[in-house]
Structure formats: structure tokens, C-alpha cells
Amino acid sequence: MTDTVLEVKDICKSFGALQASRNISLDLRPGEIHAIIGPNGAGKSTLIGQICGTLRPDAGSVTLRGEDVTHLPTRARARKGLGRTFQISSLAMEDTVLQNAVLGALGASGRPWRFRSTALSDKALRETAEEALTRVGLQDHARHRTAELSHGRRRQLEVAVALTLKPKVLVMDEPMAGLGAEGSKLLTGFLDQLRHEAPILLVEHDMDAVFSLADRISVLVYGEVIATGSVDEIRANPVVREAYLGDEA
Structure with missing residues (x-):
């Protein structure tokens, strides 16, 4: 697709008998915040590692601004405009x-x-x-x-x-983790403005932030994307409600 800045296509990754990524496909579009949600152990960190270059997929591809970067190391992807924040501080x-x-x-x-x-x-x-x-x-x-x-x-x-x-794309791994209500509100406002400069792939457990920010949401469960859609579509999806959201929808 020509209107995507980041595309993941049929990504697969196994660790022994555990299949952590099962034919995952998703994309990120200009000006968009695309959130990835799912329970602990769903494979979110494994997916982010493959997108950012710390893990090599067994199959599938990662394309950044039309260029296949599947086999590039992390620093090379960063120089091409892929920015990242981490779940655990790397400062x-x-x-x-x-x-x-x-x-x-x-x-x-x-x-x-x-x-x-x-x-x-x-x-x-x-x-x-x-x-x-x-x-x-x-x-x-x-x-x-x-x-x-x-x-x-x-x-x-x-x-x-x-x-x-000066990223062209940002991948953010639980940026709200550990923040209080006021901190989350401030960061949410900043990310909402930032999306127009660098679209954001957002992994987050704070559902208030996700529902406030996301243009689209992909739900990852047991290494598979079980649904992708707008906030309203994801909230109303009975499979998603059963697998993850429950009363939070």
C-alpha cells in the first residue's frame, strides 16, 4: 500500500515449540496512532522487537516508508527514521x-x-x-x-x-506505564499533537489513553491479531470483549 509508512506482513516468530507471532500483518498510516493491545503474554514485545530490529522474524517482512528493512539492524532502522521508546527505561x-x-x-x-x-x-x-x-x-x-x-x-x-x-515513525512501548492520572493526561496530549509529525505505533495497557488516542486498534492474543478496527468497532467486538477488554469496553 502506498499510503503506509510502516507495514508488517505475515510476521512469524517461534521460540522452540512456542509460536510467539503467527502471521501478523498490520500497518501504520500518515498522521495515525495505531494501538496494539492484548493481555500479558500475547506477544506484543516480541512483535515490537521484530519491527525495531532486536529480533529477526522467522518469516514475513517489515517495510519502512516503502523500503524492506526486515534484515537491517536496529541502528540502521533508527537512521532511516524509526524511533522507539521502551517499556523499561533505557536511560x-x-x-x-x-x-x-x-x-x-x-x-x-x-x-x-x-x-x-x-x-x-x-x-x-x-x-x-x-x-x-x-x-x-x-x-x-x-x-x-x-x-x-x-x-x-x-x-x-x-x-x-x-x-x-527526527523520526518518521515512532514505536512506543507502554509510555504511560507508572504514570499517574495527571502524567498520563499530559503525555496523551503531547502524543496527540506529535502524530502529525511522526505517526505512532502504540503498545499500551492504559485503555483510557488508547481509547482517547487511537485511530485504529489491533488486538493481539496468543501471537495472533484477532481484530483490527476503530475504537468503536473494537469496543463492540464480542470476541475482543471476551478475550481481553471485558468490562473496560
């Missing part, structure tokens, strides 16, 4: 907020990591980092140690690091 806790953002910009530049020691003095990298921090509201925390940030602000920083890539 350098002893570094400052600005240092984390600069390191993100360094990774996006494709320059070798031995350049790290002088990265903070590089004007272009600092400007990229500072712009990303401003966008997520962390400009006043730039010199703080990351370990001193609240959980919610660390989530904001993870988004800022992803933004230093």
Missing part, C-alpha cells in the same frame, strides 16, 4: 538530562560512539538535544541528573531522546 541514570538527549542525537548522527566524550561540546548535537527537551517540557531540567527525575519526567525524557532522531 543513563547517572548522566544529566541534557547528556541523555545529546547521546540520542549522537546515535542519530551515525557518528561513532568514541565521539561521546566530546559530544556535549558539539553545537549541532546540543541544539538538537535542547530542541527535543524543550518540546517535551524538560528544558528547565537539562542539568539535573536523570536519577533525580520523577518517573513521569523520565518518560518525557525517553520521548525527547526518541525525538532527537
Whole structure:
């Protein structure tokens, strides 16, 4: 399809006798937030790993902006515009907020990591980092140690690091995890604006956020997509209600 920025087609992945991904197909369109939901153990993390390059699928393909990236490593996909935030923080806790953002910009530049020691003095990298921090509201925390940030602000920083890539697509793995109601509300508002710059594939358990943000939802159960549709279609789907949503619909 020419109007997709990310397409997963017939992805399969097994770990011994366990089939974690069973012929999964889905796509992401410009300006869209496409949410992936499902119970624990459904295969969401395995799917994200295959999309982002940390896992190699046994079969199927991943296409980014019309280019087959199935066999490219993670960094190569990132340089082509695939940004990612993680379920478990990957930040350098002893570094400052600005240092984390600069390191993100360094990774996006494709320059070798031995350049790290002088990265903070590089004007272009600092400007990229500072712009990303401003966008997520962390400009006043730039010199703080990351370990001193609240959980919610660390989530904001993870988004800022992803933004230093100037991504064309964002894959977000449970960005609302651990946030309170106010933090979730703020991040939801930011992602709603961000979708027009970089469409978002969103893995999330916070159903209030999913129902508020998603243009489409795919439901993953036992490694299979059992339904894809709008919020109203997914809420009304009896198979989805039985398998996952229950009273949350």
C-alpha cells in the first residue's frame, strides 16, 4: 500500500515449540496512532522487537516508508527514521538530562560512539538535544541528573531522546506505564499533537489513553491479531470483549 509508512506482513516468530507471532500483518498510516493491545503474554514485545530490529522474524517482512528493512539492524532502522521508546527505561541514570538527549542525537548522527566524550561540546548535537527537551517540557531540567527525575519526567525524557532522531515513525512501548492520572493526561496530549509529525505505533495497557488516542486498534492474543478496527468497532467486538477488554469496553 502506498499510503503506509510502516507495514508488517505475515510476521512469524517461534521460540522452540512456542509460536510467539503467527502471521501478523498490520500497518501504520500518515498522521495515525495505531494501538496494539492484548493481555500479558500475547506477544506484543516480541512483535515490537521484530519491527525495531532486536529480533529477526522467522518469516514475513517489515517495510519502512516503502523500503524492506526486515534484515537491517536496529541502528540502521533508527537512521532511516524509526524511533522507539521502551517499556523499561533505557536511560543513563547517572548522566544529566541534557547528556541523555545529546547521546540520542549522537546515535542519530551515525557518528561513532568514541565521539561521546566530546559530544556535549558539539553545537549541532546540543541544539538538537535542547530542541527535543524543550518540546517535551524538560528544558528547565537539562542539568539535573536523570536519577533525580520523577518517573513521569523520565518518560518525557525517553520521548525527547526518541525525538532527537527526527523520526518518521515512532514505536512506543507502554509510555504511560507508572504514570499517574495527571502524567498520563499530559503525555496523551503531547502524543496527540506529535502524530502529525511522526505517526505512532502504540503498545499500551492504559485503555483510557488508547481509547482517547487511537485511530485504529489491533488486538493481539496468543501471537495472533484477532481484530483490527476503530475504537468503536473494537469496543463492540464480542470476541475482543471476551478475550481481553471485558468490562473496560
